[in-house]
Amino acid sequence: MLLLSRKAIVTPLIICTCILGVGLIQFPQLQKLISSKKSASIETLEKEIKAENLRLNFLQKMPTFGYDNLIADLVYLDFSQYFGDDEVRDKTGYSLSPEYFEVILERDPRFLAAYQSLSVSTSLYAAMPERAIAISEKGLKSLSPWVPERSYYVWRYKGVDELLFLGNAKAAQHSFAIAANWASKFSDPESQMIANTSQRTAEFLNRNPNSKYAQISTWGMVLSNQVDEKTSKRAIRAIEALGGKVIRTPEGTNKIIFPPKD
Known part of the structure; x- marks a missing residue:
């Protein structure tokens, strides 16, 4: 019984730690992009964006073991940094915006504040209204x-x-x-x-x-x-x-x- 009890406690902690590791440590390209924006070339910035896109694709497919809202919150913080970095966005555009919300609203379709950011960032800035609408329509199936x-x-x-x-x-x-x-x-x-x-x-x-x-x-x-x-x-x-x-x-x-x- 003691062994089972310890396992019941330790396993969720390990899972949570892994998820946090993915969200905060693995592929820290976005942080590098932000810190080096003044000196980075367009080629370097584009490589960083491709790497960030790979990370988002991984986060969209990985199992979360019930920590969907945590993943959504972490990715939304990443998006806020991405969208708010006007200097880099002026160089590279906003093409990753819908990729962030594919993860965020797949994990937490009831994340109400995210829908406004989706509309502004993806329709207005990334010029992808079809993607924004498609993501919204999918999320609306979980709303009332x-x-x-x-x-x-x-x-x-x-x-x-x-x-x-x-x-x-x-x-x-x-x-x-x-x-x-x-x-x-x-x-x-x-x-x-x-x-x-x-x-x-x-x-x-x-x-x-x-x-x-x-x-x-x-x-x-x-x-x-x-x-x-x-x-x-x-x-x-x-x-x-x-x-x-x-x-x-x-x-x-x-x-x-x-x-x-x-």
């Missing part, structure tokens, strides 16, 4: 209106990608309509606001698939998501190109002025 709370946001992010980056108004209308339906099941002010804005966007698209109002409203959603400065500027440029204006209020929020005609 109540689990996790505010999972209606995932449908909104998907609708944003479909409308702004694929120009698929019909698919976007469907996504915003479901977001409105899921959000309407909650009585808190945030959920009710999301239900109303999502429903209005769906109605705009139903009346006019090429609606500038719907596109401006959707870029406004991007702008309101506490995004980084680069994303904020991109959203403002897009709104202005559609005939709208963005005004900074004394309270520090953005107010969108829509054009006179849709």
